[in-house]
Amino acid sequence: MSSTAKLPDEAAAAVFRAQLRAFLAARRTRSLLGAAVVCGAVTALVGSWEAAVPTAVEQGRAVIPLWRMMAMAVAVLPVLALDSRLSDLEVVATRRLRRLQRLHLAWMSAACLAVQAGLAALAVHPLLLIVIARSWLAWFGLALLAGALLGWRLAWTLPAAAAVILWYWGFAGDGRYQWWEFSARPHDDVPSLLLALVLCSAGLVAYSLTPWRRRAPRMRALRPGRGAEAPPGR
């Protein structure tokens, strides 16, 4: 990789700030953070309102409280924020951009989760915050999976499809839910927590599988005599 000569600390910081500004200029961070605040506000104001959805359980109508829907929206927002107006150029970007992208994803996720949890804590029972956090992990993983496969703008597809599946088949009647219904099981339920962790890890793995990493084994195989040279980029 290009070797940056050792800059003094203030210069390195200034360079980093310039990179960050350029990075953020191409992204819609502010509007998506605003959307997260709106989701949190909606949860705080009318979070317990319930929408009716048909279910597979006979003659059943499950009710989906609004806070569950907002939990899904807030988990998808940081992944949507990965999309940039210069996405076609960024396909060939390497380590520096990836580092900024990772930082951006981490900070946006933390900010969205904090906003949602903070505003939801005003109106929702504390134990439900644990349910929100667990479902956030699962939705986040699903959004990363969809985004890595289809493009960051389409990161909503897999969470929306999973939501429809969860809400239709996950209700087992009489206020009980299937074990895989991670958005509605009680706060101390372990199987759904494990499922949420598995989905989150799958999403993070999908995120880390950049085109470089996917081609690296093939490229190493093409150059058998030069094993010492690592493939470019990370």
Place this chain on the structure above:
Amino acid sequence: MKALWLHVRNSPLRWALPVLVTLDLAVLLLRGRHWIGVWPETGAAGQIPAYLVGVLGAGASAWASAAPTRHGVAEQLSASRVHPALLEGHRLAATAVIMLVPYLLGQLVAGALTVRTNPPGVHLFLGYLAHGVFVTLLCVCLGWAVGKLFGSVLASLVASLGCLVLMGLMDQWTGFIVLTGRPDVAIDPGALLLRFGMIAVLLVTLPWMNGGPRRTLALVPVPAFLGIMVVLFAAPVVVDREPPGDDAVCVAGRTTLCLWPEHEKYLPVLRELGARLDRLPAAFTLPPRINEFGVERVRVVDGQGNEFFDDEQGPPFFYILEGSPWSSAGDIGTAISAETFTFEDRARCAWGRLTDADDGRLLAVGAWLEAYLVGGGAPDYRTNAPPRIQQAWAVGRAVATDRPLDEQFNWAEQEVKHLRVQYCEAAG
């Protein structure tokens, strides 16, 4: 038409079609199958996927609607020789066509499963099918409008969740979601025509949502949406049907049991139940006729000239819920108990003096009657009745499952005679 087909072939949603078709068929088939063989239930079961696929469809429609801004060709389209509204109209029509394909395929599969037994009542199926088309088009239009107002990143998420929230609100206020197709109700053609009229207005106004600031764009579909809200409130889509009169299918016996003609698939089950009814001991007084709900209804005109159905009058009725024999047996058993024990006769009976122990025996007889009429097996419904009542029921059901038939009849006759002697003047 060539232009429309061109738009359909090149729509970004054609890749979503396999997923939506799979989801529609899964929602239709991966649930109870009691609806097969009854046309109104088939139509209702076939239109349930419209709500769920509609939630995803609203997101997909928003994606298609935001395509020009996504690819940066908004300016080229506004300068085209074809009027921009016509272009948008073609794209909207292509989106609607693609969104209708999974729904219509699902209804085709549902109809094919029911047409094998060829029951009566196809017009009821068509009513539910049309209602599902309305729901799908409403979701598409909602997604399209949201896609024009929000950037292409947020639009789909907002459209999906907004569609879900709107459907929930509409269901709370107007009963928007139709879940079952009982034969005593049907989709009102007049209300359906009004809905389609409003959707047509909406489909015609949405293509004008292009060019211009978002504030003016947001105002364009408002009149049509308001019209739809008004229609949803003012004209309920599910209405009672007229009683079938002579078309009702009946099982003769000590009691005549009558069904809606659309429910003819349950006739064998009802015949077996009627045979078991005929063998009941003489201690039980049977009502002359028990109908399925709605087969015979008494029309009452009150003081102000309002007409309504009074279900307190007329012969007793039973429901067949989700094809379960327990629902009909339970209601028929209740009707027989009411006729045998004459709870309403205050002149000759004093049920107000009922002791707890005798209440338990009464409940046990009722539970035995229900279990006997079904012909065995465990109840397929859950109850949250108090434990005392559930224990009394368990006693009755144990008699129905454990003892031979003669002993059951003896036990039942003893209980009925004891209760009638205790609380009513005439014995037996």
